[in-house]
Amino acid sequence: MFKNYLQIAWRNLIADRLYSSINILGLAVGLASCLLLFIFIEDETSFDEHWPAAERTYLVQTTYFTTGAEAQTFDVAPGPLKQVLLDYFPDQLESATRMNRQWPIVKTRNDIYEEPLYFADPNTIDILQFDTLAGDLQSTINDNAAIALSEQLAIKYFGNTDAIGEIITIESWGIVKDFRVGAVYANVAHNTNIEGLTALIKIVEEDYLETQPWLFTNWGGGNNMTLITLKPGANIGDINERMEQLVKDKVIVPEFVQETYAQPEDWIAFEAIPLDEMYINQPGRKTNIAIFSGIALVILLIASINFTNLSVARSTRRAKEVALRKVMGASRQQLILQFLGETIFITVIALVLALMLVELALPFYSEFLERDLVFDYLGVNTLAMIGLVLTVGILGGVYPALVLSAFRPARVLKANKSAETSGSLMLRNLLVIAQFSISIALIVCAMVMFAQRQHAMNLEVGYDKDHIVILHGVGREPVAQQSRQKLLREQVLDLPGMKAATYINMFPAMATNWQLGLSFNREDGSQFSETISFRNVDEGFLDTFNAKVITGRYFDLNISSDVRPDFQLLHQNPETRQINTMVNEQAVAHFGFASNEDILGQVLEYRWGDMTIFATVIGVISDINYRTVRESIRPEVYIFVDYGGIGFLAVRFEDAPQRAEQTLLRYWQEQVPELPFVRTYVSEVIERDFQSEQKQALLLAIASSLAVIVSCLGLFGLASFTAERRFKEIGIRKVMGASVLDIVKLLTWQFSKPVLLASFIGCAGAAMLMLSWLQIFPYRISELWVLGSCLTASLLALLIAWLTVGGKATKVAQATPIKALRYE
Amino acid sequence: MIRLNNLSRVYQSNDIETTALDQVSLNIEQGEFVAIMGPSGCGKSTLLNILGMLDSPSSGEYHFLDQEISGFSERQLSAIRKHNIGFIFQSFNLVDELSVQENIELALLYHDIPAQERRQRVLQVMDKVGIGHRANHMPGQLSGGQQQRVAVARAVVGDQAMILADEPTGNLDSAHGQEVMEMLQQLNKEGTTIVMVTHSPAHADYASRTVNLFDGKVVTESVKAA
């Protein structure tokens, strides 16, 4: 019995090659896209789940409260916290570790680098997991003078992983030490929140006790990623509940904030959060996963619709087989099972093909997403595949099975003509409309999103983003000193082709920002109080970023109250807390001043740590989009500093970038040979900022193209089927004098109608969605773009449909009519 | 009007070659009424299809209005056909999805005739063959004889120079058969060239010349004494 079914299924497959290949191909493409998106989603949700005790591992976050401003939470904690936690929760905690990321200068026997790496407690290698390739990781992480390198870094420094015994000199926080390479470990998988695990060095607290006690020893600092693992059965809720008490009992408020915060709990709080949920909880991630799951489902749906559609169409041709089986005594259930079995059989073949496609695509896909993705055939994926086959097989097969099994044998056998009901014709049209609506909507969305990204990326930021380069390392010894920074800037300005230079603490075009609490009394006696962005500027700021003084005057180094005194002085001498400041145009409006002139002379109170600084406004600077263009220009205040210790130097040049870079490189190697030359272009920062979204828009574009291709594959199948069914009619029309063109027009129009209707539906839906999506952008493309995208997508769909159907129709129309008339 | 020279048609299917027409040479003049007779399977329909350019010969020459057309493309053939030839098929070949009226109109649809005039002519022809009362029926709802008349109506409505009829009376009773023959004769008198396949000697008598086929060869030609 079963063998007979299989035989029939196979013969049908072979006999109807066109139908079968379209069905299988369309389904395979659909399944493959689905699997690829599934792999991406799986990867997104797999972050930090592979550590030995992942489900018991937590990261401790620190929140700092500021009076008059928002509290701020960080993923790092002060140095003493680890030991305090271990002592405070002896029954609950299994282990705890600190990982301190630093950007030291690294000297190997070959070269010199600025390299991010981790100083970490030895427990790190128990909580996280590393595969040792050479040497002994355990002894290395317990050795004060040893370093463990990842494979990647070993190759970068020494050309191969055989680096054991090599000596590396590392300079960090002013401490220079030699380390022996004691172990090399395999690169850590990309799916972790702990970025850049490229090298590990044991934390030696004593080294920093004298010069940098805030790093590990006292509560004043706080840049240690602190991980804890619970004992089995321990409850994280209990621990978090007792954190406040821990703060009260153990935390010592550092001197520099004691003035403001008498009690530690008014100043700081801790909370442990699951490490493996951190990534997915980042803003936008879950939405993203929802979007991609949605697209995967849509593609699958379209492929299943094809499947149903073609099966329904073809079922009319199998009417005779069904009728005969019924005459021979087959029950309806048996027939339904037979046909469902067939669709599942086809789905399995499609799945095998899809897996081949996935394997072929995976290397490109991985490279595109910059992740090392693999498809694991076991585990969840096995279930997923079985689920896919059953869902698609049943979804695609149930309607044809019901229709076919319901044929009345007598009618089919007697009439011996097309058993197609008007119901099935209608259903097919509806399905085609559904398919194309979705495809067209996807194209519109992809186009609008792409255009919006492009628009945002190329937005006029107010300065020449292609001709500003940022030099790193200027905040390090030996150039960090005030006089040396001043000199460096002047020397750079003297180089050929350099137009302007300014020291900056934050890259332009990034979302990160420095803020302070700002307040002042309005004329009507009410108080303005808010957290506001501020920027430290120097003499070169206006020129470099193409900003202008609109009202009042710019800062002047010769006027002592213009220059912000250094932190030490401010602290010791409250008299120095009177300075001058500037604001941008946005701030003038935001603070409620009617005109730029009105704000001149206004005293603003800046909350700075525990101090209040009184800043008098001396001028207004034109708005520039220094921060990311994702957000509209924000109100900002400016403080003038007289160099020293600032992290980066932004240089505006007029030459071609390569020329300018060569000039700067030559200068750097002569003047600052002890530091590596590291630079970033502002255009690169912007590009990187948009990279992931750019890629997602591209992925969406690819997915929607696939949806369209699969839809057209289905349309082609239907067109072929219809052409075949109307073969005789076409023959007759030709005998009556219809030209090839007449026939092609006839068939094409039949298929244009559903596509046209789908255009309306798809465009209307997508336009509504995109118009509301665009609202979240301060700088957005015009609404006409959406209209344009709709028109383009509709035309595109129609064109593709015409090409698909037209090709088939032409072929049929060109055949000698006698073939058609003979056919019966 | 038509000149066939050593024309052959060989069907090739599954290694078996069937020679349906074997070196046929035949002339048909403008205004002639030719009957083609012969036993079943001797190649009558094949000959008619080739005359009507629905099928192409395997070898030999076919001159239509002094043009050698065996090398013509389907498009050129279609153009000639459209303006010169009307068909009545052995198996009617009506479009199942179109009504009687629409089926007949099909013959005018591709001729740039205004809809108004098309309707007029269709109505006239339907009356002439006596199926006016069935104008809106579908072919499936008609008897064999009625379908035959629709097929005839469709062939004559276009006023073609030549009509090719494959057993136009095959499904009709003698009275209706007579009517169809008289219609054809009338058309012939008005100048239409007619080539007709028939099994009935009585109907062959309407023709001015009878061609006898046997096994794909022309065996005898008899011209009716005027």
Ligand SMILES: Nc1ncnc2c1ncn2[C@@H]1O[C@H](COP(=O)(O)OP(=O)(O)OP(=O)(O)O)[C@@H](O)[C@H]1O
């Ligand atoms: N498409 C085809 N493939 C193979 N052989 C064919 C084909 N069409 C016709 N034949 C063969 O060619 C021969 C001539 O067929 P044709 O239809 O011309 O006969 P006929 O004289 O019209 O017969 P009837 O009087 O029964 O209509 C037959 O032997 C037939 O089997």
Ligand SMILES: [Mg+2]
């Ligand atoms: Mg015949």
